[in-house]
Amino acid sequence: MGLMPAIKKVTAEIVVLLLIFGYSAYYYFEVSALPSRTINLLLIQPVFMVIAISTIALILIKVREALRSSVPIESTQGSPTNDVTATALSESPDGPVDPDFIKNGIAFAICTLAYVLLLDRLGFVSSSFLYLSILIYLLGSRSFWLTIVLPAAVVGFLYVTMAILLRFPMPQGMLI
């Protein structure tokens, strides 16, 4: 690993750490301002301390790792051995990364956000159909069956079972 990617990676790690720590600190100080301080902090204080100490220790370790990794070290990535335990215990074996991942990820995030915001404005049926149809299209399918027929069938099925049979009040808006 060269110096720049290493620094980038460590910066990202530290930003995430600081976000978690920042929230915890905010919560800790908010709770300690409450009237019955001792009782409220019984658990929260030690837990906050653990987070604080671990955060500092982890930042130090990451910074040191980054400084070292400007000199190539082969052992950090783990050698591809036949060690059953090692492969099986790493919960998510990294598969081949799709080059379209970033594009798909953005499409997924934006569509989902839009869907949730429109759900109780447009109504369940129309917004869900649009969500499925557009997302399947953006993720790369051009088949008429997958982009139009499948979403219509799924949304129709959900509407019939949930709204009509089970009488769940589904979100309603301008349309249905």
Next chain:
Amino acid sequence: MVEFSSLWAGVSLLADWQVILMMVLGLLFGIITGAIPGFSTPLAISVMLPVTFSMEPLAAIVFLTCIYAGGNFGSSISAILINIPGSPQAIVTGLDGYPMTRQGRGNEALGFAVASSAVGNLIGAIFLILIMPLLVKFALSFGPPELFLVGVIGLTVIASLHKSFLKAAIAGGFGVLLGTIGMTSAGSTRGTLGFYELLDGIPLIPALIGLIGFSELFLMLQRTYVAGSAASNVSQGRQDLSQLLRGFKQTFRHPFTLIRASTIGVLIGGLPGAGGTVASVVSYNEGRRYSKNGANFGNGEPEGVINAEAANNASEGGALALMLSLGIPGGLATAVLIGGFMLQGLIPGPRLFLDNPALLYGVMSAQVFASFMLLFFGLLVSFYAAKIIQVPTVVLIPLIALFSIIGTYAVKLLMFDVYIMLVFAVVGIVLRKFDYPLIAVILGLILGPILDGQLMRTYQGAGELSLSIFLNRPMSLLLLGILAISLLPLVVRLVRGYLKQKEAVNG
């Protein structure tokens, strides 16, 4: 010991066509989703969680536990046929299962997997029924200090299993803090940021669906696990059925392997944080040591498949025992199951067993019946497996996303819950990306209120909080001992790392 009257009451509760139907549907859903690469068992359970809201308690819980049982087997289908485990617990199954496929014995391997999964599940279920009353008796003698310590043990075991202890500690602590949000029994309001919806605490189901389910969809996006080219190699033909049945029958020629692997599975499943993956790894390694075909492990040895599958299905019995008796989830799947109980207004733990013995015996005996059903449905799905594993993620991701969102909404008919779900999905994506153990956050979220409440009661009972409260009670002393032992691997690892570093500096 086992109360036979309650056991009988539980079994007779199962004699209801709705419950049986839910068992069949749960198993089928579990096996099929398990076989789809990327569709993990916890995800499958979390998608179906909202559906159970309107069901009767027994039908709902049995449905979810059957998804769990089915998923444990289903994930081995894709591991065997295309060397892509449906969920992590099947990685070891693929070590011998996939070489068998390449030798043209894929269906035989599936036969072995079905039979050993069912036997493992059965042994796990029997263990569950036998051990539960004892565990509950033990747990009932616990007061607030002990319950607090049990929670701490649950958290630390997970921390010591993850490769970065610090990250696990941060994730666990973060989860605990989130778990304490809301109004306390003393009437203070903590961390709600002004949202009155959070007064009851962070709603668990949306948080679980977001953290476990929705964030996994993002992970699925970056994998081209669409199985297109790999799956087309899977042979289909008439001779498949006889091969399938041959493997199925031959499994029973290895009774000792089955029993050993299942026992290992049950015991490891009972440890918080370990779960099916670790169980199958340990069982596989032990199996290789004892078997006369040990040298052939990894090259398509059926005994390897038996060892892995029996253990990962049996681990479910141990995990359920832990979850039902103490209310502590050992892994992601049982964490979501706790959500399923809570939807029905039931809190897993020793009290549940006293208040609802028939229900719990019903749930446990359903596992026994599910094992036999698994034999049949496992074979059935295996026969059509090649078609299932080809579901493209292009379709899968939007559908699961839609179900998660609508499901989250349907539980309480609140859009607020959907927003919470999305917030937790983002948290989950970030934590996964930077390799924080999600299970630690979830455990913290579930255990946070318990830890907080019990610690408060300990404090109020004694008027102060000191170590002597914990040291003067025999049970809590015992638990402190267990806590120390559970931290042992961590200490060993830290010392070893330190020595290695010193060596490197000196060298």
